[in-house]
Amino acid sequence: MTLSNKLELQDQAKLLYDTELQLWINKTINQLENRQFEQLDIEHLIEELRDLGKSDKTSLISNLKILIAHLLKLKVQFDAPETIKYSWYNSVDEHRERIQDCLNDNPSFNNFLPEAIEKAYPNARKLAIKEGKRATRGIRIPQENDYLISCPFTIKHLLDENFYGI
Numbered sequence: 001m002t003l004s005n006k007l008e009l010q011d012q013a014k015l016l017y018d019t020e021l022q023l024w025i026n027k028t029i030n031q032l033e034n035r036q037f038e039q040l041d042i043e044h045l046i047e048e049l050r051d052l053g054k055s056d057k058t059s060l061i062s063n064l065k066i067l068i069a070h071l072l073k074l075k076v077q078f079d080a081p082e083t084i085k086y087s088w089y090n091s092v093d094e095h096r097e098r099i100q101d102c103l104n105d106n107p108s109f110n111n112f113l114p115e116a117i118e119k120a121y122p123n124a125r126k127l128a129i130k131e132g133k134r135a136t137r138g139i140r141i142p143q144e145n146d147y148l149i150s151c152p153f154t155i156k157h158l159l160d161e162n163f164y165g166i
Contacts, residue, residue: 017044060102060109061120064158067095068117068124069131071153071165076146077132080139092164100159113155121151 017024070088
């Protein structure tokens with residue numbers, strides 16, 4: 001294959017990536033399966049692989065944020081009526097399951113978990129504070145300092161399906 005043919009194939013691959021991502025993915029998979037490495041759009045393949053890892057980590061952090069926010073609400077607003085706390089329990093269960101699925105799919109994320117919690121906690125705290133300020137129906141509105149600056153939950157707490165922070 002001449003250099004000009006290689007350049008033309010690379011240009012076609014880049015155009016396909018920019019216009020028809022799913023076709024580009026299918027073509028790239030086919031090229032990998034057929035060991036046609038010289039035809040791969042390496043630049044975009046690397047970009048997609050990097051984004052894939054980022055996306056999974058972002059999802060883990062996002063689910064941790066919601067889990068922690070609702071555990072905080074259960075801890076701080078312990079005197080809220082059970083009917084209100086039920087939605088927080090359900091959210092805790094759902095997001096804990098999502099986190100567990102993510103960890104099962106990406107076992108190496110167990111090593112990332114402490115960092116993910118550290119990244120998620122400030123936003124989880126902020127969310128719990130915002131939601132706490134919207135309390136109605138005679139529910140006590142907590143003060144910001146009721147929410148600890150650092151995460152009061154261990155990894156074991158966060159992953160324990162029977163732990164609700166109270």
